[in-house]
Amino acid sequence: MANRRATMHDVARLSGVSTATVSRVINQNGRFSPETEQRVRQVIRQLDFVPNQAAKDLRTRRSRLVGILVSRLSYEYVNSLVTKLEELLFEQGFIGIVCNISENYENEQTYLDAMFSMNICALIVFSSGRPIARPEGRSIPVIYINRMPEDLNDKLCCAIATDSVSAGYKACAALIEAGCRRVAIVRTLYGPDRRPRDREIGFMKALLESGCAYDEGLSVAVPVAGDYASAFASVNERLDQGQAADGYFCESDVYALSTIRSLEVHGLRVPEDVKVVGCNDMSIALYNNRAITTIRHQTEAICLKAIENMKRMLSGDELEQRHTVFDVELVRRQTL
Amino acid sequence: MANRRATMHDVARLSGVSTATVSRVINQNGRFSPETEQRVRQVIRQLDFVPNQAAKDLRTRRSRLVGILVSRLSYEYVNSLVTKLEELLFEQGFIGIVCNISENYENEQTYLDAMFSMNICALIVFSSGRPIARPEGRSIPVIYINRMPEDLNDKLCCAIATDSVSAGYKACAALIEAGCRRVAIVRTLYGPDRRPRDREIGFMKALLESGCAYDEGLSVAVPVAGDYASAFASVNERLDQGQAADGYFCESDVYALSTIRSLEVHGLRVPEDVKVVGCNDMSIALYNNRAITTIRHQTEAICLKAIENMKRMLSGDELEQRHTVFDVELVRRQTL
DNA sequence: TTGAAAGCGCTACCAG
């Protein structure tokens, strides 16, 4: 169909130079006269010539494919991070190829294998979940986002994270500063390890520093992670028992929405009677008559750092630091 | 770093056959004995050999890159479609590379050029927005989702769409069937063309068929597309004027949420006093004490058809039909 | 400043 696409040979022939020169012009590798460049560019435009990437990749032994392994893409925070990552990669000539394991961790290796067989040149692992074994085999750079690698000494790996302790701290501190004295946290029920997570640790820290007591009876554990109905029921139950805080830090904006509704049902006004701070700056934070005050991550900065580190490792350079942490920001809206 | 990756030559040498045979085994192109296969596979495993895709692509003159051009990725419906598309493409050995123009239509050509220079083998254009000029130049297949191409006769293009007329129709019919007599629509304010969109057309159709009158005074036009606050204000205003319907079809679940809140503020109960049907089956449809009844698109079927058509066109086959429409489904929950 | 030429790793044709 149609006449085949132009190659460098065509360009070379028509502009009366060799393919070597055409290559130099295209890649701006110097060693050609301005007149030659003129002529070559002219012909390139005329033929609508586009270099064949496969040939280029083969010859230079490079790949522009970057694997992005994600625990669960449906979390809005994760989704926006991945979207931004893909966008930035694209702008820099890479191709992000995302692989969503939907928390089927037993399939993780299968997905990794699939990505390796596509010849990825680097891997970005993004997960708020449990740690996994480092992919053995090919020695390509691996960038961990919000997850710690098994071995941070590995020259070809690094970790980038959002400061979850700070998230809990800033939210709680803001509530206290706004006058709350009986502050509670709405969080997902502990996993089997029964260990508090970073956000709760930061929350406690703020409480301690301000001399506020922590009344465990006020806080709420949500059984089904990220579920509106589950969170609503949990908060409701606490409120039915007559246990009410005057400030809530909700581990996600979904929980914040649930909490606000439950408070409304119990005749409590937000923010007049009770103040609420959510987390993750999801779109639903705006789907409420009083827009929800929340915690925002430095999504773009995280992505940029990930790509910067990737490129560094790809070119064999040393990293400034193996582990980078980005702080969060309180977005003041109407529930505080 | 480390010893270079194994090539087909290595495999051939170690298993005592030629590269041609190794190639045949890998691609299951027949013409080799079971014993040979055994041996070759063994060596492949032993060397942890992975074929070089760049070389393969170069030789076979193929590309596995599929461009996905998206008007706005932040719409949840669009997002989930694209995610599914990427997933299915990946499973079939393709690599989806998404390009989000965020409704900056003036940049569309720039993005297209960028994708072409990455040697995409097909293009999937996904947009609920205005039509654009067909990308000139390379004759690769183009699949339009929810958008009509300039020229449907083009052998290398096809259109796949969700039945928006049916969406409006089914929602409205359900409301009527549930006993509503004064049914309204909450929709985005018309654009400059001032033309009703498909969903509204379907809505009207159901009204007509059932012999219900259409009271324009009940319906609501939202100025800022997809905006919760804007929708809330608009519905509120209507309700303040004392104009209340007993059933609302909301063009999106965000509008449905706004509408429900506004009704609540006015002392109207959902679904007891007023019934509400949203659209697009977004996650927020569940972020309400009464889960929102909504309209669901056949996301997966649409993606599968897109890929099927793509592969057909890629191999030069004729398409069964140039234009495929998928019906929608009413998801009954608690607001009806 | 330029060109000739040697491959990168793979597939597919042709001959046996």
Place this chain on the structure above:
DNA sequence: CTGGTAGCGCTTTCAA
């Protein structure tokens, strides 16, 4: 059933 071999389109020495 198997092997030899000619490229796919590009980059990069090396020599001019």
